Amino acid sequence: MLLRSSPIYTLALFSSTASAFYLPGVAPTTYEHGSIVPLNVNPLTPGLSEKDDQLRSVVSYDYYLPAFRFCRPEGGPKDVSESLGSILFGDRILTSPFELKMGMNESCKAACEPTPEYAFDKPSALFTNQRIRQNYFLNMLIDGLPAGQPYSDPSTDTDFTLRGFPLGEVDDAGKPALNNHIDLVVHYHEAAKGKFRVVGVLAQPASRPDNKRKPDGGAECGDPASTSPNLYLDDQGEKTQVTFTYGVYWVESRTAWATRWDTYLHVFDPRIQWFSLINSAIIVVFLCGMVFAILTRALKKDIARYNRLDSFNLDDLSGSGGEAEDGVQEDSGWKLVHGDVFRTPKNPLLLSVFLGNGAQLFVMTGCTIIFALLGFLSPSNRGSLGTAMILLYTIFGFIGGYTSARVYKSFGGEAWKRNIAMTPIMIPGIVFATFFLLNLFLWAKRSSGAVPFTTMLVILGIWFVISVPLSFAGSWVGFRHAPITPPVRVNQIPRQIPPSTTYLRPFPSMLLVGILPFGAIFVELFFIMNNMWFGKVYYMFGFLFLTYTIMIVTCAAVSVLLVYFLLCSENYHWQWRSFTAAGAGAGYVFANAIIYWIRRLSLGSFTSGVLYLGYSLLLSFLFFILTGTIGFFSSWAFVQRIYGSIKID
Numbered sequence: 001m002l003l004r005s006s007p008i009y010t011l012a013l014f015s016s017t018a019s020a021f022y023l024p025g026v027a028p029t030t031y032e033h034g035s036i037v038p039l040n041v042n043p044l045t046p047g048l049s050e051k052d053d054q055l056r057s058v059v060s061y062d063y064y065l066p067a068f069r070f071c072r073p074e075g076g077p078k079d080v081s082e083s084l085g086s087i088l089f090g091d092r093i094l095t096s097p098f099e100l101k102m103g104m105n106e107s108c109k110a111a112c113e114p115t116p117e118y119a120f121d122k123p124s125a126l127f128t129n130q131r132i133r134q135n136y137f138l139n140m141l142i143d144g145l146p147a148g149q150p151y152s153d154p155s156t157d158t159d160f161t162l163r164g165f166p167l168g169e170v171d172d173a174g175k176p177a178l179n180n181h182i183d184l185v186v187h188y189h190e191a192a193k194g195k196f197r198v199v200g201v202l203a204q205p206a207s208r209p210d211n212k213r214k215p216d217g218g219a220e221c222g223d224p225a226s227t228s229p230n231l232y233l234d235d236q237g238e239k240t241q242v243t244f245t246y247g248v249y250w251v252e253s254r255t256a257w258a259t260r261w262d263t264y265l266h267v268f269d270p271r272i273q274w275f276s277l278i279n280s281a282i283i284v285v286f287l288c289g290m291v292f293a294i295l296t297r298a299l300k301k302d303i304a305r306y307n308r309l310d311s312f313n314l315d316d317l318s319g320s321g322g323e324a325e326d327g328v329q330e331d332s333g334w335k336l337v338h339g340d341v342f343r344t345p346k347n348p349l350l351l352s353v354f355l356g357n358g359a360q361l362f363v364m365t366g367c368t369i370i371f372a373l374l375g376f377l378s379p380s381n382r383g384s385l386g387t388a389m390i391l392l393y394t395i396f397g398f399i400g401g402y403t404s405a406r407v408y409k410s411f412g413g414e415a416w417k418r419n420i421a422m423t424p425i426m427i428p429g430i431v432f433a434t435f436f437l438l439n440l441f442l443w444a445k446r447s448s449g450a451v452p453f454t455t456m457l458v459i460l461g462i463w464f465v466i467s468v469p470l471s472f473a474g475s476w477v478g479f480r481h482a483p484i485t486p487p488v489r490v491n492q493i494p495r496q497i498p499p500s501t502t503y504l505r506p507f508p509s510m511l512l513v514g515i516l517p518f519g520a521i522f523v524e525l526f527f528i529m530n531n532m533w534f535g536k537v538y539y540m541f542g543f544l545f546l547t548y549t550i551m552i553v554t555c556a557a558v559s560v561l562l563v564y565f566l567l568c569s570e571n572y573h574w575q576w577r578s579f580t581a582a583g584a585g586a587g588y589v590f591a592n593a594i595i596y597w598i599r600r601l602s603l604g605s606f607t608s609g610v611l612y613l614g615y616s617l618l619l620s621f622l623f624f625i626l627t628g629t630i631g632f633f634s635s636w637a638f639v640q641r642i643y644g645s646i647k648i649d
Helices: 009-013 084-088 122-133 271-311 319-331 333-337 348-373 384-395 397-410 416-444 453-480 506-534 541-568 574-583 585-600 606-643
Strands: 039-046 106-110 136-142 148-153 158-163 168-170 176-178 181-192 195-206 245-252
Touching (some): 084 384, 084 453, 122 168, 136 181, 136 195, 148 195, 333 541, 348 384, 348 416, 348 541, 348 574, 348 606, 384 453, 397 416, 397 453, 416 453, 416 606, 506 585, 541 574, 574 585, 585 606
Parallel strands (some): 181 245
Antiparallel strands (some): 039 136, 148 158, 168 176
């Protein structure tokens, strides 16, 4: 059961299932017997092939694309209002000619008159047959609930519903057959006497070449038990006339409306996620143990011995004092660079812009996961997750501007105007430009996933009207605050840095440090990618919250360890090193995407490959900014702490 009446359940969630409970995002619609139940259609999306478990495309197509020759409602299809997130994630919901009346069965009904305009010519037959070979799925919504097919998970012996149903199937001879008949089994629940609600939808598609429309408006749907061949579209030149039919069967159910999404929200073998969390938790405990050992043993000992210099008489230049000082200096190298450790790094403007946007991403991601965990982002409210992410990132522009300005001022930067301008423009600009470029490929393919130009203008309006002014305000407040002062003075002449060992050089250290944050998230990342590319519903926000927390602790721990070893080797260039090393997990995220492509995808077109690589690079870039920011601020707090504990004359 996903619905819970009290937020207190969330606390118990972590010790039991670690999955988010579900609070409905929309009010239920009640129907009387015989009243019209709306059936809307969504774009056709590629699905997994049953033969080799591969995805062959990532491009979706509008339901009423002329090549499909599907029946249209009288007066043409009309748009159904959608949220911003729903549009960005590819939903294009339209009305349909299917008529459903509550509680009234229809064994055979024609969707429309099979006029010549609905006949498949050679180009449309070739296009449709290719989509059948790529295992495209039809997506229909009845009362907002997706029509799907029943499926049983053999690992847990659990029955659930897979969203969508196939456009057609490829027979044993390798010939594609079109499904031109759909039997819809609609489950309903009687909420009150004479008041009914839709709680489940199953679709059973079939290929029936004998379908006909009668002169009186009725239809013949053929014999389901017939051994007649399937309906094949002639892609060699002859037109193929197709009659689309459907049947509707109403079945009473004891499922309540509030739990009707339970059958769609299924996790394959949750033991894998539990194993991943336990494995990640062990890594975190090990890292935190190392950091604790450094802070409580090595550093405490070093600081005590270093502060012992104050007990010597500075006017006494006898040999004993000099020997003691030399012994302290030779014992630990991190104390020797106290005059250089807070020296301004190279390119402080760029680093401060990265950190400002990273802080904005960090807060946005955390708040989104928490809202989803509490059930405010319901799957029944389509696109709510994407909408929340965009609005939260926009609102937190103030945090991004403030963080960037405060850090830049602490670095001693003077180009404050450039900092104010670059913080809300640079990183969002890269993301928007990449998104726009990838959208051009979707436009060229006539894909329904292409974001409309008007929506692009809305995004630009939100960006420049809300986010940019908030970022400017945050920068103004940040520059008015005093800089974060270092606990020790910076020497005028930089200290020479001795050669580093192999594992402390930039590239090897990035490989070593970056793999640990990636190791904390890679299992959950696999589930997220499955849901993202295969069109499934992701709702395990309890697991995601724990994974996000473990990732934060891991990034902080490995960054602190790296900085400690760098300082012990007398290398005081820790600012960029802590940022890039913690963010190096993005390289592993992209490498994982390439491996995922090789193992799970068979993208035959150039456009699908470009889209997959483009979105994977974009995700990896944002992960780099996020984790790099966590690593930098953890390291900064560590350096401030240890150098604030020693006494410098």
